[in-house]
Amino acid sequence: MNPISIRSLQTKKANGEKFATLTAYDATFAKLASDAGVEVLLVGDSLGNVLQGHDSTLPVSVADMAYHTACVARGNRRSQTPALIMTDLPFMSYATLEQGLESARAVMQAGAHMVKLEGDDNLLPITAALSSQGVPVCAHLGLTPQFVNKFGGYRVQGRDSHAADAMVANAAALAEAGADSILLECVPNPLAERITQSVDVPVIGIGAGQATDAQVLVMHDMLGLKIGRMPKFVKNFLTDGRNVQQAFSAYVDEVKSGQFPSDEYSFSE
Ligand code: KIV
Numbered sequence: 001m002n003p004i005s006i007r008s009l010q011t012k013k014a015n016g017e018k019f020a021t022l023t024a025y026d027a028t029f030a031k032l033a034s035d036a037g038v039e040v041l042l043v044g045d046s047l048g049n050v051l052q053g054h055d056s057t058l059p060v061s062v063a064d065m066a067y068h069t070a071c072v073a074r075g076n077r078r079s080q081t082p083a084l085i086m087t088d089l090p091f092m093s094y095a096t097l098e099q100g101l102e103s104a105r106a107v108m109q110a111g112a113h114m115v116k117l118e119g120d121d122n123l124l125p126i127t128a129a130l131s132s133q134g135v136p137v138c139a140h141l142g143l144t145p146q147f148v149n150k151f152g153g154y155r156v157q158g159r160d161s162h163a164a165d166a167m168v169a170n171a172a173a174l175a176e177a178g179a180d181s182i183l184l185e186c187v188p189n190p191l192a193e194r195i196t197q198s199v200d201v202p203v204i205g206i207g208a209g210q211a212t213d214a215q216v217l218v219m220h221d222m223l224g225l226k227i228g229r230m231p232k233f234v235k236n237f238l239t240d241g242r243n244v245q246q247a248f249s250a251y252v253d254e255v256k257s258g259q260f261p262s263d264e265y266s267f268s269e
Pocket of ligand 1: 023042043044045046047088183206216218
């Protein structure tokens with residue numbers, strides 16, 4: 001089977017076929033997830049929380065991301081159905097164009113196929129620069145955990161009409177600048193639907209309702225392994241006597257059928 005590429009994700013969007021994204025940080029879980037049909041493996045800087053035990057993603061380095069990307073790439077290569085690997089550029093590693101290009105070089109050479117950046121319209125120059133160098137970009141909008149200190153906590157974004165309109169405009173401008181995907185975290189369902197319908201590139205959601213082209217969850221969360229409070233948008237799939245592989249398959253099935261996320265796991269406003 002051909003590995004998943006940004007072209008296959010675009011085709012899925014065009015055909016109205018939803019796809020599943022899941023975080024992975026090591027070879028074993030990467031192979032299990034891609035074998036289960038997960039199309040995109042996100043090497044998320046959430047590894048700062050779930051692997052390293054930090055309170056935020058801020059302490060994560062480019063070297064951490066490159067190391068875990070290489071681990072995931074080795075596991076993914078052994079799958080019959082290799083996924084696309086998307087890796088986060090961590091906090092302050094793309095504050096200048098030069099830093100962003102160098103950080104992307106490190107994770108792409110470690111095995112990533114796409115990088116993810118958090119922000120808003122401040123991402124336009126780096127998105128264009130990376131795209132012009134052949135680096136696919138996913139622009140993460142909404143609740144961007146690298147901005148937790150600016151937000152004063154982890155809260156739903158885009159609730160007022162001014163913020164919602166700005167997010168719609170930013171998504172369109174980023175796609176125009178070369179972003180190949182948009183990721184929306186913790187935004188009201190109607191806003192996610194508006195953005196998904198207004199851009200040609202695939203939109204991945206987490207806490208963004210059913211209308212997006214794809215869903216993502218942090219692997220530890222969907223296996224019910226979180227230390228502390230589980231966010232509203234997380235569903236535990238390691239239930240009903242399933243093993244981990246079956247939990248991954250159940251997640252893929254529910255994403256593709258549109259069963260997940262139901263209203264229970266979304267923000268209606
Ligand atoms: O780092 C991460 O795992 C993420 C997801 C929460 C989308 O960015």
